[in-house]
Amino acid sequence: MxxxxxxxxxxxxxxxxxxxxxxxxxxxxxxxxxxxxxxxxxxxxxxxxxxxxxxxxxxxxxxxxxxxxxxxxxxxxxxxxxxxxxxxxxxxxxxxxxxxxxxxxxxxxxxxxxxxxxxxxxxxxxxxxxxxxxxxxxxxxxxxxxxxxxxxxxxxxxxxxxxxxxxxxxxxxxxxxxxxxxxxxxxxxxxxxxxxxxxxxxxxxxxxxxxxxxxxxxxxxxxxxxxxxxxxxxxxxxxxxxxxxxxxxxxxxxxxxxxxxxxxxxxxxxxxxxxxxxxxxxxxxxxYPSGLPTHLPIDCALALHHEHGVRAEDVDEVVIGLTPPNLKNYYAKPYEIRDWPHGDAAFSFQYTACTALLHGAMSIEHFTEDMIRSPQINELIARSRIEPISAGRDGGAEVTVRLRDGRELTVWKPYAKGDEANPMTEDDILAKYRHQVEVTGIVSAATAERVIExxxxxxxxxxxxxxxxxxxxxxxxxxx
The missing domain is CATH 1.10.4100.10 (2-methylcitrate dehydratase PrpD)
Incomplete structure (x- = not known):
């Protein structure tokens, strides 16, 4: 049997x-x-x-x-x-x-x-x-x-x-x-x-x-x-x-x-x-219109631009400091433009952080092919690298800039905008919605407002x- x-x-x-x-x-x-x-x-x-x-x-x-x-x-x-x-x-x-x-x-x-x-x-x-x-x-x-x-x-x-x-x-x-x-x-x-x-x-x-x-x-x-x-x-x-x-x-x-x-x-x-x-x-x-792990370095880069007055032409080197899990993530792969530039840029720590530092902003207009291929951003990316976050940091991410005048500035963020500890407000969500309509023009502003209502x-x-x-x-x- x-x-x-x-x-x-x-x-x-x-x-x-x-x-x-x-x-x-x-x-x-x-x-x-x-x-x-x-x-x-x-x-x-x-x-x-x-x-x-x-x-x-x-x-x-x-x-x-x-x-x-x-x-x-x-x-x-x-x-x-x-x-x-x-x-x-x-x-x-x-x-x-x-x-x-x-x-x-x-x-x-x-x-x-x-x-x-x-x-x-x-x-x-x-x-x-x-x-x-x-x-x-x-x-x-x-x-x-x-x-x-x-x-x-x-x-x-x-x-x-x-x-x-x-x-x-x-x-x-x-x-x-x-x-x-x-x-x-x-x-x-x-x-x-x-x-x-x-x-x-x-x-x-x-x-x-x-x-x-x-x-x-x-x-x-x-x-x-x-x-x-x-x-x-x-x-x-x-x-x-x-x-x-x-x-x-x-x-x-x-x-x-x-x-x-x-x-x-x-x-x-x-x-x-x-x-x-x-x-x-x-x-x-x-x-920001990019993979979520990139948002912490973006916030750090935006702080360097707006709070410390850093401008791309003054930067000798950009160093993006990441935790061990993010170091092995696909976002950390060496940046290069391949068959689909948008995909390369949106899922790159280097492109997104350097773009935020360069422009002091980050939205959908920064991912056009012309923007991705611009000499200005690619020259800055060429001066960037990724390394482990500084010892003693409890998570988060940091961006360090070494300036041509010899100064070195670092911004560390434990959490990103939009996270549970720093959520987007209703006004933020509406501004994001309206900005996309403004940039694309796919529907009129009046129609967009009626959609909200x-x-x-x-x-x-x-x-x-x-x-x-x-x-x-x-x-x-x-x-x-």
Whole structure:
């Protein structure tokens, strides 16, 4: 007689207890808007506004126009609005291109906190465009969008916290974590029941992809993975709504998510603890359009420029001091301009710190190809280097300038603007939004102001027609 072995992956519930996936899908399909904490709902509106502003800011970044042209060439049912450009595409394609525009400048709200520890995340860049596209296609309203995005962000956050995963393992979390959020969003808005949603998650696991090599190589695929997370969420849920089946347990199956994509589950309890009581949502509204680790050196460089009067022509050397984890990060690789200059610049400690020092500012206009290739910035970068942070520093980052008159100045920052200890205010978020509209000209200033007013009363909209009309009200054309 052949022995049989029952395999239960680490973290899976005992056979007589509800599985985590069943508790999650029940929660996702039964939670009402009225059940959501009011303060979290208000924060969710600001995430929607920030994401829309970043879509305006990224509408014409290279790569996006080419993708939009491809999607328009393919055609299909005109279901959902293309933000800033006008016109409509099939819902999955609208979610894809709108997400790509949001992520184009790496400027959108991200990251949340758990027990005092920062958890990197890029959920809103996908969950918000997915929600807007699906809700528009179904004639749903603002409360539906807010409920879906809060549920999706929360699930993506819980899966991230439970996963025994880091960027240094290779898979890109944008492709393996964010789809949990977008699938929850789309499934909720499509009205899937708990069993259909479980199948949707099982299908979604089969579409996961992404590698952090994109960041080392500085390729367009950095933002592609963000877009495909949105596309995947829509596709998986549409298939499930039509009877397709997926993994029985997408999380804990022997070859499910944790085994194949996450190196295991380190905290299974976080998947269901406080479900419906606490919502993990992103809170770091970024002041600068570059990878978050660059923001500390940027702040140091801005202080040298504004508080100490340092000017690039007076600088002999720039030294960026980093903690050990950041020294091995892709941001610390030697700066060079390769196939996609924007990707090289936005994810470089040297480019971002030197640009802030040179211009005394840092925003989307500093990442045009002309700006990236300018002799002035490249001469300063050539006089910069990266080294370990000074002994005795408790984290943070520092920038030291050695001046031609013999002086040496150092600024150290323990945390960056936008961090929990120094958050962006509502006025800061609005200024960031308006500046992107001003630089790109993708919509008129008047339209941009109406978008603000409309998003901040999103919960009062019975359908999205008022908002989508504004989002498609393109001006004469973007200036970038």
């Amino acid at each position: 052949t022995d049989t072995v029952s395999i239960r992956p680490t973290g899976a519930a005992p056979a007589d207890e509800p599985r985590a996936i069943d508790q999650i899908t029940r929660h996702l399909t039964t939670t009402r808007f009225e059940d959501l904490p009011a303060a979290d709902v208000e924060l969710a509106k600001w995430r929607v506004l920030d994401v829309i502003g970043c879509a305006f800011g990224g509408a014409s970044i290279d790569g996006n126009a080419e993708l939009l042209d491809l999607l328009q060439t393919w055609g299909g049912a005109p279901q959902s609005t293309v933000i800033g450009h006008g016109g409509k595409l099939p819902v999955h394609h609208a979610a894809l291109i709108n997400t790509m525009m949001v992520r184009a400048n790496d400027f959108e709200v991200m990251t949340f906190w758990h027990d005092g520890v920062r958890q990197p995340a890029h959920n809103s860049a996908s969950t918000v465009p997915t929600a807007l596209a699906v809700a528009e296609s179904r004639g749903l309203g603002g409360r539906d969008v807010l409920t879906a995005t809060m549920l999706g962000d929360d699930l993506a956050g819980r899966v991230a916290l439970s996963s025994d995963w880091t960027f240094y393992l290779g898979p890109d979390g944008l492709g393996t974590l964010v789809p949990w959020g977008t699938t929850a969003v789309a499934g909720r808005l499509l009205g899937l029941d708990a069993e259909q949603l479980r199948h949707a998650f099982g299908l979604m696991v089969n579409m996961m992809a992404g590698t952090v090599q994109d960041y080392w190589d500085g390729s367009h695929a950095i933002k592609l993975v963000q877009g495909t997370a949105s596309h995947t969420g829509v596709m998986a849920t549409e298939l499930a709504s039509r009877g397709w089946t997926g993994l029985s347990d997408p999380l804990f199956a022997e070859y499910g998510y944790y085994k194949v994509f996450a190196q295991g589950c380190k905290n299974p309890g976080i998947l269901t603890e406080g479900l419906g009581e606490h919502y993990f949502g992103e809170v770091v509204f970024k002041p 409309t998003v901040l009363r999103l919960d009062q909209l019975d359908d999205l027609s008022e908002l989508t009309a504004l989002l498609s009200d393109a001006s004469a054309g973007a200036t970038r």
